[in-house]
Amino acid sequence: MRLSRYFLPVLKETPADAQIVSHRYMLRAGMIKQASAGIYSWLPLGYKVLKRIEQIVHEEQQKAGHIPMLMPTLQSADLWRESGRYDDYGQEMLRITDRHDRDMLYGPTNEELITDIFRSYVRSYKDLPLTLYHIQWKFRDEIRPRFGVMRGREFLMKDGYNFDLTKEDALHAYNRHLVSYLRTYERMGLQAIPMRADGGPIGGDYTHEFLVLAETGESEVFYDSEITDLTFGDREVDFDNVEQCQAVLEEFTSRYARTDETHDEALFNEIPEDRRRVARGIEVGQIFYFGTKYSEAMGANVQTAEGTQVPVHMGSHGIGVSRLLGAIIEASHDDKGIIWPEGVTPFHVGIVNLRQGDDETDAACEALYASFKALGLDPLYDDRDERAGGKFATMDLIGLPWRITVGPRGLKNGVVELTSRRTGESEEMPPEEAVKRIAAIYEGV
Numbered sequence: 001m002r003l004s005r006y007f008l009p010v011l012k013e014t015p016a017d018a019q020i021v022s023h024r025y026m027l028r029a030g031m032i033k034q035a036s037a038g039i040y041s042w043l044p045l046g047y048k049v050l051k052r053i054e055q056i057v058h059e060e061q062q063k064a065g066h067i068p069m070l071m072p073t074l075q076s077a078d079l080w081r082e083s084g085r086y087d088d089y090g091q092e093m094l095r096i097t098d099r100h101d102r103d104m105l106y107g108p109t110n111e112e113l114i115t116d117i118f119r120s121y122v123r124s125y126k127d128l129p130l131t132l133y134h135i136q137w138k139f140r141d142e143i144r145p146r147f148g149v150m151r152g153r154e155f156l157m158k159d160g161y162n163f164d165l166t167k168e169d170a171l172h173a174y175n176r177h178l179v180s181y182l183r184t185y186e187r188m189g190l191q192a193i194p195m196r197a198d199g200g201p202i203g204g205d206y207t208h209e210f211l212v213l214a215e216t217g218e219s220e221v222f223y224d225s226e227i228t229d230l231t232f233g234d235r236e237v238d239f240d241n242v243e244q245c246q247a248v249l250e251e252f253t254s255r256y257a258r259t260d261e262t263h264d265e266a267l268f269n270e271i272p273e274d275r276r277r278v279a280r281g282i283e284v285g286q287i288f289y290f291g292t293k294y295s296e297a298m299g300a301n302v303q304t305a306e307g308t309q310v311p312v313h314m315g316s317h318g319i320g321v322s323r324l325l326g327a328i329i330e331a332s333h334d335d336k337g338i339i340w341p342e343g344v345t346p347f348h349v350g351i352v353n354l355r356q357g358d359d360e361t362d363a364a365c366e367a368l369y370a371s372f373k374a375l376g377l378d379p380l381y382d383d384r385d386e387r388a389g390g391k392f393a394t395m396d397l398i399g400l401p402w403r404i405t406v407g408p409r410g411l412k413n414g415v416v417e418l419t420s421r422r423t424g425e426s427e428e429m430p431p432e433e434a435v436k437r438i439a440a441i442y443e444g445v
C-alpha cells in the first residue's frame with residue numbers, strides 16, 4: 001500500500017476522553033472511530049489488524065479440529081425463553097421488536113442458537129464429538145462501555161460450542177480448547193494466563209478465563225509468579241490425544257491463578273510469600289464446561305449405543321477478538337506509539353522515502369516495494385511529500401515492527417537503513433539484504 005493513496009486519518013492531538021493508552025493510540029493511529037457509545041467503525045488500519053487476529057483464531061481453531069460456520073447477529077427471543085435466559089439476562093440484552101411485533105434480540109452470545117441447530121439435525125452418538133464455532137459481532141448493552149474496544153457494546157467474538165456424549169469427552173473438549181488458546185495468544189505475541197474464574201450468565205462451575213497482565217486491566221487477579229515462566233512455544237500437540245491435552249492443561253493450571261471472583265485467601269497464602277502476586281489483567285477469553293444446562297432445557301438429546309436418549313454435554317469457549325487489539329497495544333507500546341508483534345502487524349514493513357521526487361531515491365523505494373510484494377509480504381510505502389520527522393512519527397505511532405529508510409546519502413554508498421521498532425536499533429545494509437532479512441523474519445510467523 002502507498003500511504004499517499006491510503007486512508008490513514010492520524011490525529012496529532014491526544015483525544016481527551018481516552019483514558020488508557022490503547023484507546024488513545026487506536027484513535028490517534030486512525031484505527032477506529034466511535035460511532036456511538038461503545039460502538040466503533042473500524043477504519044482501514046484497525047480493520048487490517050482485526051482481520052489478522054481473526055485469521056490466527058481461524059487457523060488455530062481449525063488445527064484443533066473445530067468447524068467454522070456463521071450464525072446471525074439477530075436472534076428470536078423464543079429460543080431464549082426456552083433456556084430461561086430471556087428474563088435472566090437483564091438490561092445487558094438489546095431487545096428489538098420487528099414489524100410483526102415479534103420479540104428479537106441482538107445476540108450477546110449463542111448457546112441457544114447453536115443448541116437449536118444441534119437438536120434440529122443431530123440424533124446419534126455416532127455424530128459426536130462435534131465442535132462448531134464462528135466469529136461474529138455480539139451486542140451487550142454494557143452499563144459503562146469504556147476504554148474503546150476493550151469494553152464495547154458491539155464487539156467481535158469467536159465463540160465455539162462443543163457437543164459430546166459424556167462428561168469425560170466434554171472435558172477433553174475443554175482441555176483441547178485450553179491448549180489451542182495458549183497457542184492462539186502466543187502467536188499474537190501475548191502471554192495470556194488461564195485462571196480459575198466464575199461462570200457468570202453463561203453458567204457452569206468449571207471455567208477458566210485467559211488474562212493478559214496489564215495495569216489497566218479491569219480484573220483483579222491473584223497468582224503464583226512461577227506461572228509467568230511458562231510458554232507454550234512451538235510444541236506439537238495431537239488434539240485428539242486425551243492424555244497429552246490433559247498434561248498441558250495440568251502444566252498450565254496447577255499453580256494458583258484466580259480472578260477475584262474465585263480467589264481463596266487461605267489457598268493463596270500457601271504459596272511462598274515471594275511468589276505471591278496481586279495484579280490486574282485483561283480478560284481476552286474464557287472457556288466453560290456447563291454440562292447439560294442448555295441441552296436439558298431445550299431438549300437436545302442423542303441416542304447412545306445402547307439405544308437410550310441422553311442430553312448432550314456441552315461447553316462454550318470465547319475469544320474477545322476486537323478486545324484483543326486493545327490488549328495487544330496495552331502489552332506492547334512505548335511513548336511514541338504502538339509496537340505490533342509480527343504475528344498481527346497491519347503491514348509487515350514500512351518504507352520511508354526521505355527525498356520524495358528524487359529519481360534515484362524514488363526508484364530504490366519502488367524496487368523495495370515491488371520485492372516485498374513479489375514475496376507475498378505487505379509493505380506500507382510512505383511516498384508522501386512530507387518532512388522526514390513527520391514520516392518517522394507516523395511510522396512510530398502506527399507501530400510497524402520494521403522500517404526501511406531510504407535516502408540519497410545512503411544510496412550513494414549502496415545502503416538503506418533497517419530499523420527495529422521495538423529496540424530502536426538501526427543497521428545499514430544493501431536494499432537486497434534488507435529484503436532478505438525481513439523475509440526471514442516473517443518466514444516462521
Ligand code: 5CA
Nearest residue numbers: 109151152155159283284285286317318320323
Ligand atoms: N458464550 C461464552 C463463550 S463463547 C461467552 O460469551 N463468554 S464470555 O462472556 O466470557 O465472552 C467471551 C470473551 O468476549 C471475553 O473473554 C472477552 O474477551 C470478550 N468480551 C466480553 N464482553 C466484551 C465487551 N463488552 N467488549 C469487548 N469484548 C468483550
